[in-house]
Amino acid sequence: MPERSLTESADTWAACPDWVRSLLAETLAPGETPLTWFEPDLDCRLHYAPAVVVLTDRRLLSYQWPGGTRQNGRPAGEPESRHAWTLSPQLELVQRDNTGVGKLELFLAGELISTWRYTAARAAGARRLSDGLSAFQRYGKVGASPVAVRPASLECATCGARFRVGEVSCPECGASIAKSPMMSLLRLFTVARKYLWMGLLGFALTLASTASGLIPPYLTMPLMDDILVPVQGGNIVDLSMVKWYLLGLAGASVLAWGLTWAQMFVMSWVSERVSADLRIKTYTHLQQLSLEYFGGKRTGDLISRVSSDTDRICYFLSVYVLDFLTDILLIVMTAAIMLSIDWELALVTLFPLPFIAYLVFRVQDRMGHGFSLGNRAWAEITTILADTIPGIRVVKAFAQEEREIKRFKKANDRVLNTNDRVNKIWSFFNAVVVLLTDLGVLVVWLFGVYRVFHHSILVGVLTTFVAYISRFYARLDSMSRMVSATQRAAASAQRVFGILDRVPKVAEATNPVHPGRLEGRISIQNVSFRYGTRPILKNLDLAIEPGEMIGLVGQSGAGKTSLINLLCRFYDVSDGAILVDGTDIRRFPIGEYRRCVGLVLQEPFLFYGTIAENIAYGRAGASRAEIIAAARAARAHEFILRLPNGYDSLVGERGQFLSGGERQRVSIARALLIDPRILILDEATSSVDTETEREIQIALSNLIKGRTTIAIAHRLSTLQQANRIVVMERGEIVEVGPHAELLERGEAYARLYRAQLDMQSGRLADEEEDDLEAADEEDVDGAEKTS
Amino acid sequence: MAIFTLKTDARRRLILTAEDGQEYVDVAPVRAFPLSDPLHAISICDAEGRELVYLDSLDELNADQRALVEEELAQREFVPVILRIVNTPALTEPSSWRVETDRGHTTFEVESEDSVHRRAPRQVSIVDVRGIRYLIPDTRTLDLHSRRVLERFL
Ligand SMILES: Nc1ncnc2c1ncn2[C@@H]1O[C@H](COP(=O)(O)OP(=O)(O)OP(=O)(O)O)[C@@H](O)[C@H]1O
Ligand SMILES: [Mg+2]
Numbered sequence: 028m029p030e031r032s033l034t035e036s037a038d039t040w041a042a043c044p045d046w047v048r049s050l051l052a053e054t055l056a057p058g059e060t061p062l063t064w065f066e067p068d069l070d071c072r073l074h075y076a077p078a079v080v081v082l083t084d085r086r087l088l089s090y091q092w093p094g095g096t097r098q099n100g101r102p103a104g105e106p107e108s109r110h111a112w113t114l115s116p117q118l119e120l121v122q123r124d125n126t127g128v129g130k131l132e133l134f135l136a137g138e139l140i141s142t143w144r145y146t147a148a149r150a151a152g153a154r155r156l157s158d159g160l161s162a163f164q165r166y167g168k169v170g171a172s173p174v175a176v177r178p179a180s181l182e183c184a185t186c187g188a189r190f191r192v193g194e195v196s197c198p199e200c201g202a203s204i205a206k207s208p209m210m211s212l213l214r215l216f217t218v219a220r221k222y223l224w225m226g227l228l229g230f231a232l233t234l235a236s237t238a239s240g241l242i243p244p245y246l247t248m249p250l251m252d253d254i255l256v257p258v259q260g261g262n263i264v265d266l267s268m269v270k271w272y273l274l275g276l277a278g279a280s281v282l283a284w285g286l287t288w289a290q291m292f293v294m295s296w297v298s299e300r301v302s303a304d305l306r307i308k309t310y311t312h313l314q315q316l317s318l319e320y321f322g323g324k325r326t327g328d329l330i331s332r333v334s335s336d337t338d339r340i341c342y343f344l345s346v347y348v349l350d351f352l353t354d355i356l357l358i359v360m361t362a363a364i365m366l367s368i369d370w371e372l373a374l375v376t377l378f379p380l381p382f383i384a385y386l387v388f389r390v391q392d393r394m395g396h397g398f399s400l401g402n403r404a405w406a407e408i409t410t411i412l413a414d415t416i417p418g419i420r421v422v423k424a425f426a427q428e429e430r431e432i433k434r435f436k437k438a439n440d441r442v443l444n445t446n447d448r449v450n451k452i453w454s455f456f457n458a459v460v461v462l463l464t465d466l467g468v469l470v471v472w473l474f475g476v477y478r479v480f481h482h483s484i485l486v487g488v489l490t491t492f493v494a495y496i497s498r499f500y501a502r503l504d505s506m507s508r509m510v511s512a513t514q515r516a517a518a519s520a521q522r523v524f525g526i527l528d529r530v531p532k533v534a535e536a537t538n539p540v541h542p543g544r545l546e547g548r549i550s551i552q553n554v555s556f557r558y559g560t561r562p563i564l565k566n567l568d569l570a571i572e573p574g575e576m577i578g579l580v581g582q583s584g585a586g587k588t589s590l591i592n593l594l595c596r597f598y599d600v601s602d603g604a605i606l607v608d609g610t611d612i613r614r615f616p617i618g619e620y621r622r623c624v625g626l627v628l629q630e631p632f633l634f635y636g637t638i639a640e641n642i643a644y645g646r647a648g649a650s651r652a653e654i655i656a657a658a659r660a661a662r663a664h665e666f667i668l669r670l671p672n673g674y675d676s677l678v679g680e681r682g683q684f685l686s687g688g689e690r691q692r693v694s695i696a697r698a699l700l701i702d703p704r705i706l707i708l709d710e711a712t713s714s715v716d717t718e719t720e721r722e723i724q725i726a727l728s729n730l731i732k733g734r735t736t737i738a739i740a741h742r743l744s745t746l747q748q749a750n751r752i753v754v755m756e757r758g759e760i761v762e763v764g765p766h767a768e769l770l771e772r773g774e775a776y777a778r779l780y781r782a783q784l785d786m787q788s789g790r791l792a793d794e795e796e797d798d799l800e801a802a803d804e805e806d807v808d809g810a811e812k813t814s
Numbered sequence: 815m816a817i818f819t820l821k822t823d824a825r826r827r828l829i830l831t832a833e834d835g836q837e838y839v840d841v842a843p844v845r846a847f848p849l850s851d852p853l854h855a856i857s858i859c860d861a862e863g864r865e866l867v868y869l870d871s872l873d874e875l876n877a878d879q880r881a882l883v884e885e886e887l888a889q890r891e892f893v894p895v896i897l898r899i900v901n902t903p904a905l906t907e908p909s910s911w912r913v914e915t916d917r918g919h920t921t922f923e924v925e926s927e928d929s930v931h932r933r934a935p936r937q938v939s940i941v942d943v944r945g946i947r948y949l950i951p952d953t954r955t956l957d958l959h960s961r962r963v964l965e966r967f968l
Binding site: 068069072073074075076094095097128137138139146147148250325328396399400403495525560675792 | 824825826862863888889890891892915917918919920923926927928944945946966
């Protein structure tokens with residue numbers, strides 16, 4: 028039974044770090060069992076200081092160390108103070124979380140006897156302890172910890188706590204779990220592994236073409252020493268070799284041309300593919316990341332990572348890596364040839380090499396920093412564009428064009444400044460390389476002239492050396508250019524891998540259960556949810572029968588949309604579980620599960636494309652008849668027919684060409700078309716007029732038959748057909764029941780209902796009493812109609 | 815002078831008695847501009863978050879009440895001031911920072927460079943993945959290494 032294994036209790040104590048265990052070893056009485064623990068990280072002055080509180084089956088133990096004694100995540104030395112309280116029913120733990128810092132207070136018979144303070148990173152531990160105590164007092168055992176879908180298999184390197192795969196940082200101490208800063212560029216080659224053979228071919232071609240480039244100077248040596256110099260000196264020489272030398276020179280050029288061509292072709296072929304792979308990989312990964320990631324990211328920044336960063340990597344791979352390989356080969360080969368011809372002269376020639384290498388190394392660091400700044404500045408420009416172009420209406424409505432231009436100019440100036448800075452270092456560096464090259468050539472001339480003078484070498488050897496060395500330094504020069512290109516590409520690669528390394532918070536189950544055709548029975552069990560540290564939903568419990576329609580109402584900000592987000596698995600619950608047909612939704616493959624859920628969002632988003640395409644978004648294969656049927660049901664059919672091109676009308680980006688209500692109806696049609704078992708309408712009809720809303724409702728009333736429907740609405744009249752109404756207030760469910768019953772009760776729902784009636788009829792609040800009566804009467808009618 | 819009184823109870827909760835004698839238990843002072851103007855615009859809210867009293871400035875309170883409010887604010891506000899950045903956080907995401915603050919040494923995680931903001935020309939604030947804010951009131955007071963690190967993120 029896969030369902031059962033879900034709710035099996037995971038032993039809370041098992042996740043406890045070893046140092047806490049060894050600390051307890053001496054303190055625990057024989058037979059005393061530790062149940063759970065909590066590590067506060069602040070002292071009473073809110074300074075960082077290690078501490079630990081342990082709940083056993085007999086006592087509550089507390090240890091506090093002085094501030095600043097945390098080493099490697101665990102306290103060093105002896106605790107400053109220890110306390111122990113014997114468990115009794117009068118003992119009570121109260122957890123109070125504020126933004127950033129929380130406190131856990133211990134009361135004995137209503138009197139405060141101890142307080143622990145902690146940062147948000149430790150809030151989970153505080154909750155575990157206070158829940159543990161109350162559970163132990165009530166049931167004599169610590170309750171099952173929240174459903175462990177993924178086993179607590181990793182261990183925090185800092186504090187030793189164990190946690191689940193998929194966390195970004197340790198739930199106990201907040202230390203990073205991410206891999207240590209990696210060499211992003213090297214990782215590119217793991218992406219490129221697929222093209223290993225083509226890459227090797229490219230390398231072989233590079234080798235060959237480089238070698239062919241070295242032939243000409245080698246041929247000039249005998250041409251000069253065996254023929255030209257003797258001829259000039261008046262000696263008789265055999266001229267038959269001349270034509271071979273010249274043919275050799277020509278042949279080498281042709282060979283070099285052919286090889287270079289092939290090599291360029293192969294290398295760009297490979298690099299294009301690597302960067303295309305990287306791009307698709309990044310985008311695919313981006314699509315899999317949960318909403319929480321996008322919430323914290325700027326669109327423009329993401330766009331530039333997927334587009335321009337991958338492009339920069341491609342350029343790097345195709346142009347610079349190639350150049351670099353050629354350079355290295357050339358340098359090695361040249362050095363070898365020179366050494367074989369005359370080792371003394373060769374050594375003198377190679378003398379400045381280490382200096383240049385050192386210089387390259389130094390500049391590398393500075394440049395890299397400059398380039399990553401530059402990338403960021405670029406991303407800022409993209410961000411401004413991605414921000415203001417969709418928001419152009421707001422910009423114009425508030426006449427803020429000037430301000431946006433200023434904002435853009437600022438970002439633009441930043442790009443300019445960072446590039447200026449990089450260029451400054453760069454140009455200086457470049458000039459130094461040129462200077463060193465000239466010096467190197469000068470040294471060769473000096474030494475060579477001296478040697479020729481003493482007849483230890485021939486003139487031809489010297490000219491060959493001079494030819495080689497200028498090639499050699501030209502290569503060094505381009506190698507130093509490689510420095511900046513590498514840095515640029517590394518910065519880009521890092522930004523791309525920044526996306527790829529992100530683990531989706533909402534993770535796929537390891538051994539998923541396929542949902543198949545769901546019935547639609549939803550059971551929300553003790554669900555809590557937090558955005559970061561901010562608690563949004565608190566201990567919700569609700570069972571929804573298949574085919575039932577639930578109306579979800581409550582003040583703005585009550586957490587209605589958040590609950591829907593959990594149901595759709597845009598986020599995962601922080602505590603508790605949501606079961607559909609008895610299976611935890613975290614056990615379903617995300618995509619398959621979402622296909623069973625039709626969602627109409629509070630802010631309907633349409634893609635650029637025709638209306639028909641938008642309606643069929645969830646089911647690309649839908650027939651025209653099906654599209655029309657869905658549009659009819661959503662009362663969109665008629666307005667679509669009135670558009671110039673009917674279903675083929677383009678709606679523009681984000682559906683700009685449609686009115687708010689029209690957009691909503693298209694998105695209802697879109698949700699209906701996938702024939703979902705669970706239909707979720709989040710303020711789906713808030714922008715349509717009452718008349719149209721009524722029509723949609725009539726249509727929906729047929730459609731919601733046999734589907735579990737959850738409808739959020741501020742206009743309560745929308746929810747007349749709901750079997751039950753759920754009222755939420757500040758993240759809690761305060762009332763559940765049929766419309767009539769809730770009105771009868773005269774609490775939260777009745778208040779909301781009355782307030783709306785007042786608004787509609789424009790009556791004043793002091794006539795409330797009469798209204799309620801009127802409302803009651805109306806309601807009995809309404810209830811009869813629906814039943 | 816504002817017409818209400820503040821006191822604490824046995825559970826050390828703050829209790830506000832309004833002008834009409836109504837008592838609100840567990841009230842909380844909240845700064846409206848904790849960063850840009852911490853001493854003005856302070857509102858006292860009940861446990862549910864509804865505003866009970868609004869103070870233009872802390873000066874509106876008498877010394878005792880002011881002390882109570884300030885103590886409560888200090889208990890609620892946790893913005894460590896970074897004195898030194900010990901490690902060199904990588905530019906990868908998320909990055910891990912080891913710092914020395916006015917409240918001792920700590921380590922935290924930063925989501926991305928977007929979480930490091932320059933608030934004023936020399937003031938920098940950093941928000942970690944847990945939503946805790948760290949402040950550097952004046953970057954000039956930092957040592958060279960810390961300034962270098964910061965510069966990489968700004
Ligand atoms: N991504 C987010 N990060 C942090 N807090 C959020 C986020 N989204 C919503 N909230 C907060 O969660 C609370 C509940 O929001 P939710 O969207 O669920 O409200 P709602 O009941 O749907 O309200 P409305 O009727 O206005 O749509 C709000 O206080 C909101 O500020
Ligand atoms: Mg909402």
